[in-house]
Amino acid sequence: MSTRSFGARIERNIDPKLLRGEGAFVDDIPLANPLHVAFLRSPHARARITSIDVTAAKARPGVVAVYTCDDIGPLDMTMPLLIPHPSMKNPQTQRPLARGEVHYVGQTIAMVVAVDRYTAEDGAGLIDVEFEPLPVEMDMAKALKDGAPLVHATVPNNLAAHLVQVSGAPDDAFARAEHVTRITVQVDRSTAAPMECRAVAARWDAVAGELTVWDGTQAPISVRGGLASIFGLDEDKVRVIAPDVGGGFGQKVLLFYPDELLVPMAAIQLGRPVKYIEDRRENFLGSSQERTQIHSIELAAMKNGEVIGLRDSFLHDTGAFIPYGIAVAQVASTSIAGPYRIPNIWVEFKAVYTPTVQVTPYRGCGRPQACFALERAMDQLAEELGLDRFDVRRRNLVGEHQFPYEREGLLFADGLKVTLDSGQYDKALTMAAEALGAKDFAAAQAKARSEGKYLGLGLACYVEGTGLGPYEGGHVRVHPITGKVYVNTGLSTQGQGHDTVFAQIVADQMGVKPEDVIVVEGDTKAFDWGVATFASRAAVVSGNAIHKAAITVRKKTIVAAANMLEVTEDEIELRDSAAWVKGSNRFVPLAAIATASNPLRYAFNEAAQAATQFAPASRHDGPPLADGEAPGLEATEYYSPSASTWAYGVHGAIVEVDPDLCKVTIKKYICVHDCGNMINPTIVEGQVMGGIAQGIGGALYERLDYQPDGNLANASLMDFLVPYATEIPPVSVLHLETPTPLNPLGVKGVGEAGCIAVGAVVASGVEDALKSFGKIKFHHVPLTPTMISDALESVGR
Amino acid sequence: MKRMIKPSIPEHSDDPRVTVTLTVNGEAVSRTVSVRMLLSDFLRHELGLTGTHVGCEHGVCGCCTVHIDGKAGRSCLTLAVQANGADIRTIESVADADGALHPVQQAFKECHALQCGFCTPGMVMNIVNRFDEPGPLDLTDDGIRDMLSGNLCRCTGYINIIAAVRRAAELMGRA
Numbered sequence: 001m002s003t004r005s006f007g008a009r010i011e012r013n014i015d016p017k018l019l020r021g022e023g024a025f026v027d028d029i030p031l032a033n034p035l036h037v038a039f040l041r042s043p044h045a046r047a048r049i050t051s052i053d054v055t056a057a058k059a060r061p062g063v064v065a066v067y068t069c070d071d072i073g074p075l076d077m078t079m080p081l082l083i084p085h086p087s088m089k090n091p092q093t094q095r096p097l098a099r100g101e102v103h104y105v106g107q108t109i110a111m112v113v114a115v116d117r118y119t120a121e122d123g124a125g126l127i128d129v130e131f132e133p134l135p136v137e138m139d140m141a142k143a144l145k146d147g148a149p150l151v152h153a154t155v156p157n158n159l160a161a162h163l164v165q166v167s168g169a170p171d172d173a174f175a176r177a178e179h180v181t182r183i184t185v186q187v188d189r190s191t192a193a194p195m196e197c198r199a200v201a202a203r204w205d206a207v208a209g210e211l212t213v214w215d216g217t218q219a220p221i222s223v224r225g226g227l228a229s230i231f232g233l234d235e236d237k238v239r240v241i242a243p244d245v246g247g248g249f250g251q252k253v254l255l256f257y258p259d260e261l262l263v264p265m266a267a268i269q270l271g272r273p274v275k276y277i278e279d280r281r282e283n284f285l286g287s288s289q290e291r292t293q294i295h296s297i298e299l300a301a302m303k304n305g306e307v308i309g310l311r312d313s314f315l316h317d318t319g320a321f322i323p324y325g326i327a328v329a330q331v332a333s334t335s336i337a338g339p340y341r342i343p344n345i346w347v348e349f350k351a352v353y354t355p356t357v358q359v360t361p362y363r364g365c366g367r368p369q370a371c372f373a374l375e376r377a378m379d380q381l382a383e384e385l386g387l388d389r390f391d392v393r394r395r396n397l398v399g400e401h402q403f404p405y406e407r408e409g410l411l412f413a414d415g416l417k418v419t420l421d422s423g424q425y426d427k428a429l430t431m432a433a434e435a436l437g438a439k440d441f442a443a444a445q446a447k448a449r450s451e452g453k454y455l456g457l458g459l460a461c462y463v464e465g466t467g468l469g470p471y472e473g474g475h476v477r478v479h480p481i482t483g484k485v486y487v488n489t490g491l492s493t494q495g496q497g498h499d500t501v502f503a504q505i506v507a508d509q510m511g512v513k514p515e516d517v518i519v520v521e522g523d524t525k526a527f528d529w530g531v532a533t534f535a536s537r538a539a540v541v542s543g544n545a546i547h548k549a550a551i552t553v554r555k556k557t558i559v560a561a562a563n564m565l566e567v568t569e570d571e572i573e574l575r576d577s578a579a580w581v582k583g584s585n586r587f588v589p590l591a592a593i594a595t596a597s598n599p600l601r602y603a604f605n606e607a608a609q610a611a612t613q614f615a616p617a618s619r620h621d622g623p624p625l626a627d628g629e630a631p632g633l634e635a636t637e638y639y640s641p642s643a644s645t646w647a648y649g650v651h652g653a654i655v656e657v658d659p660d661l662c663k664v665t666i667k668k669y670i671c672v673h674d675c676g677n678m679i680n681p682t683i684v685e686g687q688v689m690g691g692i693a694q695g696i697g698g699a700l701y702e703r704l705d706y707q708p709d710g711n712l713a714n715a716s717l718m719d720f721l722v723p724y725a726t727e728i729p730p731v732s733v734l735h736l737e738t739p740t741p742l743n744p745l746g747v748k749g750v751g752e753a754g755c756i757a758v759g760a761v762v763a764s765g766v767e768d769a770l771k772s773f774g775k776i777k778f779h780h781v782p783l784t785p786t787m788i789s790d791a792l793e794s795v796g797r
Numbered sequence: 798m799k800r801m802i803k804p805s806i807p808e809h810s811d812d813p814r815v816t817v818t819l820t821v822n823g824e825a826v827s828r829t830v831s832v833r834m835l836l837s838d839f840l841r842h843e844l845g846l847t848g849t850h851v852g853c854e855h856g857v858c859g860c861c862t863v864h865i866d867g868k869a870g871r872s873c874l875t876l877a878v879q880a881n882g883a884d885i886r887t888i889e890s891v892a893d894a895d896g897a898l899h900p901v902q903q904a905f906k907e908c909h910a911l912q913c914g915f916c917t918p919g920m921v922m923n924i925v926n927r928f929d930e931p932g933p934l935d936l937t938d939d940g941i942r943d944m945l946s947g948n949l950c951r952c953t954g955y956i957n958i959i960a961a962v963r964r965a966a967e968l969m970g971r972a
Binding site for chain 1: 798800801803804806807808809810811812831833834841845846847848849850851852853854855857858860887888889891892896898902905906907909911912913914915916917918921938941942943945946947948949950951952953954955956957958959
């Protein structure tokens, strides 16, 4: 190969289609005469349902069917608990339609199917439900107390799960510590807010007995399995397609949202295609959310800043249901020591039911909360010991010679002990300090202050366990007509550029251009072994599976080409979509090799005719296909990671705070990160910058405003403040590339990297900017103008 | 699965219907639709031009941006009947007939200014409209941010979109 595709800044294959408006998102799929769904949702956080009258809704012209829990037969069930864990007592999961009671505002009570969405909504408005409202408690600490209103009558104290994990000997560490720092911090509830809301469409083919479902999901194979099981169909008769999906960020994998089951059910019953296109308000009310945690963290330190122990106890809001088990809280608790050695750890959490929509992983998955707790505590420690913030961190970072660094006793989401596998943490911190101009910042800050400006420097480090198992597969095949290489995997994409990065991996093995590698994923008819897109795992797990498959196909191609060109395998090189005899102008095109590798072939085109000019692709006696031989150039391989691989980074910012307007302006934002070998640096930067923008939202603007009665006061993009371009500062992304030893490509995940540290960075910077006013602490994000105003008032300004 | 009697399903609701006649991407079209049908639904589902996306239906995200009589506008806040007689331009008209990308689209591709691509048609329609206006463009960072301030993107973090606007200006000789 002359040019290596892996590592190159290659433009994306998918872009022209999306730019021309030719994307195919679920609501763009042309269906013949579809019917449309709207849901009636609960206006109460907790209530008993005493009656439901659907007479008027059914009588509305254009309404086709109305379903309550009594009309959905076997679907009137609780949804699966996806990840069981012994720390949960009596875990509660959601139902497609409420039965007898409701647990949050927005819970689905009835489904209306009508000739158009407008009429379906009319129908939902005509359903008469009688509620007996019940008291609610939105405050987690109060909800845990005896006598507090219960989200589930069968779960005392609203305690969903309780887990303690211990690494080392934390009590001893605290006993011999020369200094202990204690703070309590909070991160508020947010939501992924993908630009495309969730969407499901279904078509039932009664003749073939086949159900086709288009679902904007991150997990089409799992959805297929669930539908086949619930509807009693053979798996082969259910096809789930995740077409173009407009962002996911974790929200689009639940198993199951009500619509994912009820829409296919209606399509089967009514004999017409049916679709449900979630609107923005429903996305706020009914699709999973994440973030609220309250951490009480303590660091046991020596006077020189070495942290010898950590205790953290936190409350985790799991919403009304816990379908994902303790995933978010577990990731938070196992990320709590970040990139620091801290050998002695005690971490406890209580997951609490609140009368709100279920909490499942949203980009970051507990890591932003853990990072916020730890990094705010590190700043506090530095201040209390009179040390520099960079120095305190540097003293504690895991050194390059210390990998793999294990945390015995802390079990990550893969069930294995936390093992930081590789990195250059110290170098990353140095790069961040240089990029921020940290050495000269004190002078710049003093100068700005003399001009009436308040500048602050914010800093935070993070780690991210990525590439969660159990496995993914890759299928690679050279097409005999075009010579293009087709690749399949079981994941789906929501904008991460899989079609390009996977193509780059294959292009290098097969000697073709990345644009001649066609990646098809997210369709159970294309490939149906695998897991899903989440946990920053696609490049790691599918990427390595595809890499293995490409190597196998490369070997087959070289053997066949050597036979055809009558040379040894060593003499063959693959480049320019052909196999060449090294140092000569003799070659055979990939298409011809693929054609010749199929014992039955018709001379459809020139490549097929050309194949006949060469010696046979396979040399053996006997039948055309030798025993154990398969036709064509094709392979399927699987990759199963031995453990998660840990990416990391350092973020920093220079912020300016206007103490009169209480306005925060991020002047400069820098990110040093390391996700191992980069397949495509441009795409990596895109992931990181997008994550940082979401992090800025979470740091300054985005907070779901649940009222004391459980109503969400800002369920619209008008009131829930997703940043526009006007809120995002210039961002510099600096790369380190430390390959992981854990997989052949040396890659780590990067999907969530950007968002983790931002809250800690911004709070750190604002605190630094306002330190001249006195002891002002910011331990709560999003950091609103009101908080700044209150803080300034508290010190008498 | 047991065959069931097909339910009787009406063609449409009893909404009052009205004939809407307008020009879309240079072509005259006429459809009889419900008086409350949104222009976004009209374009997408009556005409099959699904490149115009709907992200919020309350005029905040900008995904549904089209040109209405030469001005960028929200098709989710416009009723189809309000657009009667209007000249509408959608994303489907921006690239050449042979698929060659418009400079704004080309710049988005070069700068990795899109990820999931859901907000992209609205972004492109907004930017193309600003480029269509005569007079100088403010291509400072703040000027471009202001240009983009009617469109939300959740994937990219905007920085590459800002770069793409600047690149588009170069490609179109407007820099």
